[in-house]
Amino acid sequence: MGYKILKKRVLGPGSKLMEIEAPFVAKAAKPGQFIILRVFEKGERIPLTIARTDRERGVVTIIFQEVGKTTIHLGLLNEGDELADFVGPLGKPTDIENYGTVVAIGGGFGTAVLLPLVTALKKAGNKVITIIGARTKELVLLEDEMKKIVDEVLITTDDGSYGMKGLVTDGLKFLMDREKVDAVYAVGPVPMMKAVADMTRGPGIKTIVSLNPIMVDGTGMCGACRVEVGGKTKFACVDGPEFDAHEVNFDLLMKRLKMYRKEEQYSLELFKKRLEKEAV
Amino acid sequence: MARRLKLERTPMSKLPPEERITTFEEVALGYTPEEAIIEAERCLLCKRPPCVAGCPVSIDIPSFIELIKKGDFIGAVKKIKEANPLPAICGRVCPQEDQCEMKCVVGIKGQPVAIGRLERFVADYEASQGEVEIPPRPAPKGKKVAIIGSGPAGLTCASELAKKGYYVTIFEALHKPGGVLMYGIPQFRLPKEIVAREIDYVQKLGVEIFTNFVVGKTRTLDELMSEDGYEAAFVATGAGYPRFMGIPGENLLGIYSANEFLTRINLMRAYKFPDYDTPIKVGKRVVVVGAGNVAMDAARSALRAGAEKVTIVYRRSRKEMTARIEEIENAEEEGVELKILTNPVRYIGDEDGWVKEVEVIKMKLGEPDESGRRRPIPIEGSEYRIPVDTVVIAIGQVPNPIVPQTTPGLETTRHGTIVANPKTHATTREGVFTGGDIMTGAATVILAAGSGKTAAKYIDYYLTHKDEPGIWEKIFKGEV
Numbered sequence: 001m002g003y004k005i006l007k008k009r010v011l012g013p014g015s016k017l018m019e020i021e022a023p024f025v026a027k028a029a030k031p032g033q034f035i036i037l038r039v040f041e042k043g044e045r046i047p048l049t050i051a052r053t054d055r056e057r058g059v060v061t062i063i064f065q066e067v068g069k070t071t072i073h074l075g076l077l078n079e080g081d082e083l084a085d086f087v088g089p090l091g092k093p094t095d096i097e098n099y100g101t102v103v104a105i106g107g108g109f110g111t112a113v114l115l116p117l118v119t120a121l122k123k124a125g126n127k128v129i130t131i132i133g134a135r136t137k138e139l140v141l142l143e144d145e146m147k148k149i150v151d152e153v154l155i156t157t158d159d160g161s162y163g164m165k166g167l168v169t170d171g172l173k174f175l176m177d178r179e180k181v182d183a184v185y186a187v188g189p190v191p192m193m194k195a196v197a198d199m200t201r202g203p204g205i206k207t208i209v210s211l212n213p214i215m216v217d218g219t220g221m222c223g224a225c226r227v228e229v230g231g232k233t234k235f236a237c238v239d240g241p242e243f244d245a246h247e248v249n250f251d252l253l254m255k256r257l258k259m260y261r262k263e264e265q266y267s268l269e270l271f272k273k274r275l276e277k278e279a280v
Numbered sequence: 281m282a283r284r285l286k287l288e289r290t291p292m293s294k295l296p297p298e299e300r301i302t303t304f305e306e307v308a309l310g311y312t313p314e315e316a317i318i319e320a321e322r323c324l325l326c327k328r329p330p331c332v333a334g335c336p337v338s339i340d341i342p343s344f345i346e347l348i349k350k351g352d353f354i355g356a357v358k359k360i361k362e363a364n365p366l367p368a369i370c371g372r373v374c375p376q377e378d379q380c381e382m383k384c385v386v387g388i389k390g391q392p393v394a395i396g397r398l399e400r401f402v403a404d405y406e407a408s409q410g411e412v413e414i415p416p417r418p419a420p421k422g423k424k425v426a427i428i429g430s431g432p433a434g435l436t437c438a439s440e441l442a443k444k445g446y447y448v449t450i451f452e453a454l455h456k457p458g459g460v461l462m463y464g465i466p467q468f469r470l471p472k473e474i475v476a477r478e479i480d481y482v483q484k485l486g487v488e489i490f491t492n493f494v495v496g497k498t499r500t501l502d503e504l505m506s507e508d509g510y511e512a513a514f515v516a517t518g519a520g521y522p523r524f525m526g527i528p529g530e531n532l533l534g535i536y537s538a539n540e541f542l543t544r545i546n547l548m549r550a551y552k553f554p555d556y557d558t559p560i561k562v563g564k565r566v567v568v569v570g571a572g573n574v575a576m577d578a579a580r581s582a583l584r585a586g587a588e589k590v591t592i593v594y595r596r597s598r599k600e601m602t603a604r605i606e607e608i609e610n611a612e613e614e615g616v617e618l619k620i621l622t623n624p625v626r627y628i629g630d631e632d633g634w635v636k637e638v639e640v641i642k643m644k645l646g647e648p649d650e651s652g653r654r655r656p657i658p659i660e661g662s663e664y665r666i667p668v669d670t671v672v673i674a675i676g677q678v679p680n681p682i683v684p685q686t687t688p689g690l691e692t693t694r695h696g697t698i699v700a701n702p703k704t705h706a707t708t709r710e711g712v713f714t715g716g717d718i719m720t721g722a723a724t725v726i727l728a729a730g731s732g733k734t735a736a737k738y739i740d741y742y743l744t745h746k747d748e749p750g751i752w753e754k755i756f757k758g759e760v
């Protein structure tokens with residue numbers, strides 16, 4: 001079974017969208033789930049969230065940030081190319097409820113993860129407000145797509161070049177002051193999720209985060225994805241990836257994500273050198 | 281003329297330890313044809329051979345050994361394959377000393393006939409002769425069977441059913457088939473090329489393999505059976521869920537489950553990083569917790585991946601170690617240190633979260649516990665610390681719950697294994713059979729293969745008698 005790239009689109013600097021032919025995954029996927037792919041025979045297995053599915057066409061959309069060797073390699077592939085492996089849908093689907101007013105916060109690739117989620121939350125009858133956070137204007141992802149789905153989109157940029165100046169937490173504070181917020185979803189960099197959790201803990205607003213630890217198999221076989229939730233060890237790939245934000249040990253997650261920092265940098269350097277050589 | 285029986289078995293050459301630890305290449309080199317014949321000569325060709333009773337799949341051992349004596353190596357491997365489709369694998373990893381060879385009569389006075397080595401030899405011989413012969417395809421039965429998991433249980437069941445004319449599909453979660461044979465047991469004990477060869481054989485029998493397919497996630501077992509037309513299924517998903525001890529500091533950086541450690545090395549080839557993309561962290565000092573085959577494999581892999589000092593920490597005594605004797609010997613020869621009657625109590629990390637010490641406590645043996653082994657008891661105040669860079673936890677695996685959790689009516693025991701009739705391997709769900717580690721708990725390759733064979737027999741029976749009323753109840757009760 002080839003996993004063919006049917007479409008490739010550049011969303012912003014270092015950020016790409018791809019449509020992959022994977023009929024079984026497309027058919028079974030639910031919001032909150034992810035896939036694991038391998039670009040080529042010697043490649044690493046990396047997890048990416050399922051951003052959208054088209055059951056009729058048997059297509060799964062992924063959106064990724066080019067942060068290292070594998071994601072940059074993936075971004076170099078073109079329409080018509082095939083991935084070595086593509087497996088899913090993995091993880092538990094999101095529990096969708098009618099909470100009332102929900103704020104969905106996306107930072108970086110997190111915005112992509114929010115797409116299927118906000119769609120489902122809307123369908124369940126919620127009022128949904130999305131906050132998209134980015135460092136600067138050109139890094140704001142998926143604004144138009146998001147606007148089509150939710151009731152309101154709030155943009156925050158660190159440098160104030162677009163939307164509100166500040167962090168997503170400033171946006172959340174603004175909304176919490178303005179109206180009653182019943183639930184919060186936050187997906188993105190760990191420090192962002194941690195900051196959101198700290199804000200909503202006091203007022204006791206139900207907050208859910210989608211965790212992104214390093215994974216290998218994604219089926220509960222290796223334990224690489226261990227996270228601590230409520231003082232207990234969980235496997236994010238089968239027990240999550242979504243957890244109650246107020247229970248998550250974010251500091252541990254941040255540390256564990258750095259486990260292979262040296263190797264990752266080395267691998268990327270070699271890859272870049274190879275690309276340069278090939279370009280000459 | 282009665283010849284004197286040779287009491288000593290023919291030795292098999294091995295790579296010298298100092299060479300071994302520099303490479304992931306296979307340690308045991310196998311017999312030459314001459315050595316195989318000399319060893320085969322030691323067999324008495326017993327009329328009522330006790331060795332056969334010791335083999336979980338009842339290979340006709342004297343017959344295949346007799347063929348080796350005559351120099352008919354291909355005939356010998358064919359004889360074995362009547363009972364065991366995975367001879368090159370079982371000949372290497374079977375705990376022969378507890379099975380066929382333990383029962384061998386020659387073993388009473390001398391060393392038992394080296395049945396496993398002979399089995400391995402003929403399988404390798406056949407492969408070296410080029411294309412392996414494929415039995416003629418039977419008339420198709422027009423019925424589909426789904427096999428979940430491609431470990432030895434799934435592969436064996438699939439090949440048995442294909443040989444009977446069923447249309448068989450294996451669904452495998454990982455990107456490569458083979459189960460533990462591929463991701464767990466290391467190259468130096470079981471070269472992956474050999475596993476690939478056996479899988480190729482199963483495919484040539486007509487079995488189709490879908491990798492990257494997690495049953496319960498990609499499609500449920502119910503969907504396969506009610507929508508995709510599979511009339512029976514064999515669940516062989518193994519016992520791949522790693523256990524941790526639940527002691528403080530276990531999630532520090534540098535602490536691996538044996539599954540992750542071995543998967544990175546075997547399946548992802550992390551030992552070839554950066555040629556392969558997947559990294560692994562093996563520091564200078566490695567502690568492995570546990571003393572089964574898995575622990576030995578992890579310890580020996582760590583040495584080959586560059587560790588300077590590898591220590592196995594085990595809470596019971598040497599006698600209770602569950603690894604094969606040969607593997608413990610190999611590990612010690614290669615310089616692995618054993619600290620028996622010692623158990624970790626917590627891990628201490630540095631400010632970046634990396635493990636730097638393991639605190640252990642000394643143990644003594646008390647009264648036997650429910651497993652019949654003497655219970656280890658901590659000796660108070662005997663704690664001390666071992667400096668360490670990497671820790672591998674190899675204290676066992678439990679069944680993966682994905683299939684049972686997503687298949688209503690498929691009952692499990694409190695250990696997470698699937699409830700099944702021990703004779704027929706039928707489960708509480710009509711049309712669904714099981715076998716291998718998910719039925720028995722973590723066991724052995726040959727037991728898994730044997731159970732795949734048994735299940736195939738009753739799957740065939742079920743599909744032949746499917747229309748009879750009450751048939752499932754009969755099969756589930758084992759009254760067939």
Ligand SMILES: Cc1cc2nc3c(=O)[nH]c(=O)nc-3n(C[C@H](O)[C@H](O)[C@H](O)COP(=O)(O)OP(=O)(O)OC[C@H]3O[C@@H](n4cnc5c(N)ncnc54)[C@H](O)[C@@H]3O)c2cc1C
Pocket residue numbers: 034044045046047048049050063064065066067068069070071072109112113211212213214215216241257258261264265268
């Ligand atoms: C459930 C889940 C869903 C995710 N969804 C998305 C998504 O939709 N879009 C997106 O851009 N990213 C997503 N990620 C993160 C993505 O997997 C990593 O960015 C990617 O693995 C980086 O690989 P690399 O080789 O390009 O970079 P590397 O240089 O290898 O790593 C960069 C950083 O990514 C993390 N990382 C490395 N390897 C892995 C791995 N095997 N598994 C997880 N994290 C790893 C580490 O923190 C590392 O420091 C998700 C992660 C998880 C666990």
Ligand SMILES: Cc1cc2nc3c(=O)[nH]c(=O)nc-3n(C[C@H](O)[C@H](O)[C@H](O)COP(=O)(O)OP(=O)(O)OC[C@H]3O[C@@H](n4cnc5c(N)ncnc54)[C@H](O)[C@@H]3O)c2cc1C
Pocket residue numbers: 373374375428429430431432433434451452453454457458459460461464465493494495496516517518519520542573574577604680682683715716717718722723724725726728
């Ligand atoms: C490191 C190690 C060393 C060992 N050494 C020895 C030895 O020397 N001798 C010996 O006899 N035994 C040994 N064993 C034990 C032996 O390997 C197992 O008993 C045997 O492999 C069990 O076979 P199985 O077919 O039941 O399952 P497995 O080999 O575990 O295969 C199960 C397969 O099912 C797949 N799977 C799981 N869930 C799903 C799903 N939902 N959908 C699709 N596929 C799924 C898994 O990915 C896996 O490929 C060792 C085990 C380990 C881990």
Ligand code: SF4
Pocket residue numbers: 334335336337338339341364370371374375376379380381395396399726
């Ligand atoms: S399969 Fe295992 S137990 Fe049976 S004869 Fe071969 S080595 Fe012995």
Ligand code: SF4
Pocket residue numbers: 322323324325326329330331332341342345383384385386393395
């Ligand atoms: S018991 Fe030993 S001697 Fe007798 S047939 Fe078996 S292998 Fe040969």
Ligand code: FES
Pocket residue numbers: 214215216217218219220221222223224225226235236237238
């Ligand atoms: S990724 Fe292996 S257990 Fe979660």
